[in-house]
Amino acid sequence: MNRALIYSSALCYGGSAIFAGFATSEFLHPVAGINPAWGLLTAAAFMAASGLVLQGFWRTQHEVLLERQSRIELLDAQLSQQANAVDSLADGLDIALFICDSKATILYANRPALQLFRFSDPVGRTLLAVTLSHELEQLVLEASQTQLIQHAELSFAYPADRVGLAKAWPHDRAKRVFLSVYDITDLRRLERVRRDFVSNVSHELRTPLTIIRSMSETILDDPGISAAKRGQYMEKIMSEVDRLALMANDLLVLTAAESQAVTKAPVDLAEVFRGVTDQLLPKAREKGVDLRYSGPFAMIVPAHAEQMRQVALNLIDNAINYTVQGRIIVALSQEGACFVASVNDSGLGIASDDLPRIFERFYRVDKGRSRGTGGTGLGLSIVKHIVEAHGGTVLVDSSLNVGTTFSIRLPMLEIAEGSASEES
């Protein structure tokens, strides 16, 4: 009951009491000789009593109202707290979640769902409009119609090629359907990489093993084989055995780089890169390639010395292998808090189509040329794994028939004082 109603009823009530009191005493005056003033007095007393009663009633009502209001506010606050908790729980999951109605119109979507389908405001739109997936829409409709859980592994073309494990389940009689989509793109890609890796290793092993077997058979089956021929075959067998040993070694290095956490210690990477350059100078000179080191005398970086030597060896050896004639510069510098090493050659270069794939295991631009250089096709994968395990990055910049630059960046703590530039 509100205040205006109480006041107006009090007013009417008071008015009627005065009128009734006055009329009664006016009527009784001639009959019983009662003074009309008594009637007015009685009415006033009645009014005062009613006012007190009404005031008491109003106070009680007001208190009840206040109490109810504060209870509602408390419940409101609790509800919005719970809603916030549910929202942040749903947003923190690694799964996209939707709530849809029976016609697959979206009623709710959590943050991963918005990110997966790159949509900012999906509520009120159809699942099809947001995901562009007929299969996903069908899954929700089936769950709604059959009231049974539906599962499917689906591929999404929009906004990028992705694979998701979708599950739709009916929630209540209102035919609302919950839908979850778990993004398994990376998982499937890893499975493919692993499958490809096993088939590549088998293939890489088969080639030298076939050569070794056929050469050995020829020597064994032909007792009259000339000493020169036999020597030639034996050399080929030896070189294929060396190749197998190299591959086994590279695979072990790759596995170690992949599975072991890097134990870093302060390493003078200038000494490491200069040392490898010196080591490979004879090979470069033999090919008529000018190989130079350009950088500080000392650069102390937290790293794994042996792994960084492997990185330098793979990059500089590749530069020599894929440069017919020309020059190679191994340069070291510091950029902000980063150690930067680059190996720049004026060699064959790499076509832009091949560039995204050269860090894949066993990927070679030219199989024949790689075999000729004794390469295993694992060198750049090893570089990438080691550098990334150090928290760094590898970049490649190349133009066909102009040359290639591989650069690695590593986080560094300090650089040796009094560094002096040196060329060798």
Ligand code: ADP
């Ligand atoms: P490989 O053992 O064949 O050298 P890598 O993993 O070291 O294997 O390199 C992968 C491929 O990248 C090579 O086969 C080669 O085609 C290309 N490549 C690597 N470095 C260079 C470079 N400096 N110049 C041109 N091509 C390169």
